[in-house]
Amino acid sequence: MKRELRTFDEFRQARLGDSGFVVITDTARPAIVHKLNGRCISADNFKVKVMLDKRGTGNYYWVDSIASAASEFGASACKICKPHHPEKDIWRA
Numbered sequence: 001m002k003r004e005l006r007t008f009d010e011f012r013q014a015r016l017g018d019s020g021f022v023v024i025t026d027t028a029r030p031a032i033v034h035k036l037n038g039r040c041i042s043a044d045n046f047k048v049k050v051m052l053d054k055r056g057t058g059n060y061y062w063v064d065s066i067a068s069a070a071s072e073f074g075a076s077a078c079k080i081c082k083p084h085h086p087e088k089d090i091w092r093a
């Protein structure tokens with residue numbers, strides 16, 4: 001399952017959820033899948049890429065799983081936020 005994040009509101013709403021991942025596609029690089037709240041996902045980057053560049057350099061998507069990211073986009077896992085490593089569920093403890 002995937003959903004494109006086309007507006008800042010869609011981006012914000014997606015990050016408020018507690019499941020899924022963010023895929024960032026790039027016309028110059030392979031797609032990368034990130035943790036939903038990974039530190040490499042930022043509102044500023046989203047605004048530049050999606051709003052200023054008008055999605056000309058790539059897009060943001062929400063996906064339900066890393067498997068979806070791989071099958072839909074051929075995305076590889078981000079080496080910074082390591083989405084395949086589960087986060088400690090501090091907020092559910």
Ligand SMILES: [Zn+2]
Binds near residue numbers: 039080081082
């Ligand atoms: Zn990342």
